[in-house]
Structures are given as C-alpha cells and as structure tokens.
Amino acid sequence: MKNIIIGITLSLFAFSCSKETPEPIQMSIENTVSPAVGFDDLEVGDEFNYVYFLGESYYDTDNSNYQFTRDTLNFEVCGFKDGKFVVQEKITPASAILNEEVDYWLPQADSVFTYLMYVRNDSLITEQYKDMTFQSHLFNSEPRNLTLRPYVESDYDILGWKTTFPYHEDLKEIQINNADISGNIYPSLNVLMNNIAMAADGDGLSYFYSKEDGIVRTSRYSWWTSQGVGWELLIE
Numbered sequence: 661m662k663n664i665i666i667g668i669t670l671s672l673f674a675f676s677c678s679k680e681t682p683e684p685i686q687m688s689i690e691n692t693v694s695p696a697v698g699f700d701d702l703e704v705g706d707e708f709n710y711v712y713f714l715g716e717s718y719y720d721t722d723n724s725n726y727q728f729t730r731d732t733l734n735f736e737v738c739g740f741k742d743g744k745f746v747v748q749e750k751i752t753p754a755s756a757i758l759n760e761e762v763d764y765w766l767p768q769a770d771s772v773f774t775y776l777m778y779v780r781n782d783s784l785i786t787e788q789y790k791d792m793t794f795q796s797h798l799f800n801s802e803p804r805n806l807t808l809r810p811y812v813e814s815d816y817d818i819l820g821w822k823t824t825f826p827y828h829e830d831l832k833e834i835q836i837n838n839a840d841i842s843g844n845i846y847p848s849l850n851v852l853m854n855n856i857a858m859a860a861d862g863d864g865l866s867y868f869y870s871k872e873d874g875i876v877r878t879s880r881y882s883w884w885t886s887q888g889v890g891w892e893l894l895i896e
Contacts, residue, residue: 698872699779699808702745708735708874708893709752710798714764715821715888718864718881724820726888731755731766733797733891737777744778746789749797764889768795775803782808784869798891800865800880808871811835811850821879821888822866823851829859839868839876844895846873858883866890 710733715726732752739746750772756762757769773795776787784806788794795801814834816824818841825834832853839849848870855864861883868877879890 698874699784700871704737704740706737710891711894713821713890713892718886718888719827721824726821729756731757744776747777749773784808798878829855831856841876
C-alpha cells in the first residue's frame with residue numbers, strides 16, 4: 661500500500677470580482693454560513709462557502725466517520741459573459757492550511773481560481789475561462805457536465821461523507837430523497853459516483869447536488885488508502 665494522502669485541487673474563475681487579481685475575503689469557519697441557492701436561481705454576486713473534510717474508509721459501509729478541518733472555500737459568482745457565469749474560488753485567509761502546520765494536503769491553497777459555469781439542456785457545465793487551465797477545488801480540477809434531471813430513485817441513503825451504496829469501480833448515478841447531510845435535510849439529491857479510475861488504482865470522485873440546492877458536497881478518495889477528502893456546503 662502506498663502512503664498517499666489525497667487532496668482536492670480545485671480551481672475556478674477569474675473575472676471582475678472587484679480587481680484584476682481579487683483579494684481573498686477575510687472569514688473564519690464560525691461566520692462562513694451560506695444559504696443554499698439552486699442553479700435555477702443563480703445570480704451575479706451570489707456567494708457560497710464550503711468546509712473541508714477528511715473521510716475514513718471509503719470501502720467500508722459500516723464506517724461513516726469523517727471530520728471537518730478549519731478550512732473554508734469561498735465560491736463567488738463574479739460576472740456574466742456571453743450567457744455564462746464567471747465564478748471565482750479561493751481558500752479563505754483564516755483557514756488552517758494557510759496559517760498552521762497541518763497533517764493533510766490541500767494543494768494550491770493560496771491560489772485564486774476562475775472558470776465558467778452555465779446551464780444548457782438541463783445540464784450544469786463547467787469550462788475554462790479564456791486561455792486559463794481549468795482548476796477547481798470543488799470540481800476536482802476536471803471540467804464537469806452534471807445532468808440536472810433527477811436520477812432514478814434508489815433505496816440507498818447518506819452514510820457520513822459517502823452513501824450506503826456498496827463499493828464499485830465504475831460509474832453510478834443514484835437519487836437520494838430526504839438526504840440528511842450534517843443535519844440539513846435535502847428533499848432530493850443526485851449523487852454521481854465516478855469510480856472508473858479506481859479499477860486502475862486511481863482516485864474516485866463523488867458529487868452530491870440538485871438543481872434546487874446546487875452543489876452540496878464533492879469528494880475525492882484513494883483506491884490505495886481508502887481515505888477521502890472533500891468539501892461540504894455550509895448552511896445557515
């Protein structure tokens with residue numbers, strides 16, 4: 661087994677959030693609560709905040725343990741260009757990764773990312789902004805198309821930082837009704853689990869979201885260690 665601690669590299673947007681090179685907003689984990697706003701209500705100026713977490717044992721459906729760190733991600737809709745939202749993402753200055761020695765990895769924590777996001781034909785699409793390389797903590801630095809149509813309802817539930825769906829090494833799409841994430845109940849969430857790379861000892865990726873509530877959680881986890889990391893939406 662290799663001793664790999666996985667991290668999520670995310671990069672988003674760089675438009676005109678106030679300056680050519682935006683300054684991070686001063687926040688702390690205590691005051692970075694955000695309302696859930698869906699993709700059908702997205703507007704310039706909307707901001708969302710996410711907290712970083714470390715998850716245990718992706719393989720084990722009896723182990724739901726995960727813990728939050730003192731790191732937050734600020735996601736802001738900065739502008740609108742050619743029918744597409746320009747979004748910006750940055751780790752907030754008060755985050756532990758920027759101020760302390762920590763025993764986990766969060767790559768490019770001091771970077772500000774810019775990318776484009778828009779809805780087309782009932783799908784959420786992310787893509788690079790101008791000639792910038794696409795980078796995003798939230799989307800694992802991979803441009804992503806997510807269908808906003810509800811997946812087929814399943815008999816599976818939320819289990820800590822993952823779901824009760826058994827371990828697999830392919831692509832699975834499920835819908836969870838009355839999904840309980842940190843005490844917040846979402847009427848219906850799509851869960852995309854892209855574990856295809858795990859068949860070749862790579863990382864798996866999961867996305868918890870809906871058209872009405874936006875991105876609620878994303879995660880990345882290692883085939884080698886079964887450990888995971890991710891971002892979870894902070895709700896007021």
